[in-house]
Amino acid sequence: MPLLDIHDLAISFAGSPRPALDGASLSIGPGETLGLVGESGSGKSVTALAVLGLLPPAGRVLRGRISFDGVDLTAGGEAVVAPLRGRAISMVFQNPRRALNPLRRVGRLIGDVLRAHAARGEGRHLTGARLRARVVELLAAVGIPDPGRRADAYPFELSGGMCQRVMIAIALAGNPRLLIADEPTTGLDVTTQAIILDLIDDLARARGMATILITHDLAVAAERCRRLAVMRDGRVVEAGPTARLLAAPAHPYTAALIRATPGPTTRIEDLGA
Numbered sequence: 001m002p003l004l005d006i007h008d009l010a011i012s013f014a015g016s017p018r019p020a021l022d023g024a025s026l027s028i029g030p031g032e033t034l035g036l037v038g039e040s041g042s043g044k045s046v047t048a049l050a051v052l053g054l055l056p057p058a059g060r061v062l063r064g065r066i067s068f069d070g071v072d073l074t075a076g077g078e079a080v081v082a083p084l085r086g087r088a089i090s091m092v093f094q095n096p097r098r099a100l101n102p103l104r105r106v107g108r109l110i111g112d113v114l115r116a117h118a119a120r121g122e123g124r125h126l127t128g129a130r131l132r133a134r135v136v137e138l139l140a141a142v143g144i145p146d147p148g149r150r151a152d153a154y155p156f157e158l159s160g161g162m163c164q165r166v167m168i169a170i171a172l173a174g175n176p177r178l179l180i181a182d183e184p185t186t187g188l189d190v191t192t193q194a195i196i197l198d199l200i201d202d203l204a205r206a207r208g209m210a211t212i213l214i215t216h217d218l219a220v221a222a223e224r225c226r227r228l229a230v231m232r233d234g235r236v237v238e239a240g241p242t243a244r245l246l247a248a249p250a251h252p253y254t255a256a257l258i259r260a261t262p263g264p265t266t267r268i269e270d271l272g273a
């Protein structure tokens, strides 16, 4: 059984002439990596937000079904999605610096999330030294050096890459079975981008966590994900194992995307080498 299964999902926004999603279908199994690719406006982010029940108020589900671990999220609504959000299903967004409250130390930010999860899940309070230890453990898990000291830093004292690590730590705080990373490296320099994507890969493998990597960059998705789903105009036009999809694209749009993606010899960073 797939972990997440989206079937024929259609979503529109009040005032928009055409639907943002128009019959999108995709699925991902436990522990799998899926690259969700497509140009800007194709519906990648709306798909992710719909899974988490975080559509803006103007967005409405017209038809279709989202099920997670066999549970129908579309029928269950907020009562079913809320307990999963940030726990079984987590998300990492772009622009971590903007997402982190600038007035709180990062240890406090992570601690607040951990406490909320503990109160909800185990019904127990997580405080004091036990909470602090869990915070430091999470900072260490996402590769933040000297985590005991960094827990006391404010977001502005950390680099963009370190802030994204903090966001990933927050996303991991609920031990998710599915992590959705929406353009997680936008705004980071090329070296840091690779480091953050490596970190997500390593964490996913170590925890058996399924990941959906949303990106407009087919090359990045192909390098990182075993399966790809290609979106266009609110639909998934093609999905399948990465090697098959690259070698024998079935949809003309996938073929065009592949042609438009620079190969290793024409990458900008290689031209100066």
Ligand SMILES: Nc1ncnc2c1ncn2[C@@H]1O[C@H](COP(=O)(O)OP(=O)(O)OP(=O)(O)O)[C@@H](O)[C@H]1O
Pocket (backbone or CB within 6 Å): 013, 016, 019, 020, 021, 038, 039, 040, 041, 042, 043, 044, 045, 046, 047, 056, 058, 216
């Ligand atoms: N809050 C909103 N109000 C109205 N329309 C929206 C809203 N959010 C998204 N849309 C529309 O939904 C469609 C899909 O957008 P979406 O953000 O999912 O695309 P995307 O593939 O993630 O692109 P990007 O890479 O630019 O984020 C677009 O036509 C967009 O204009």
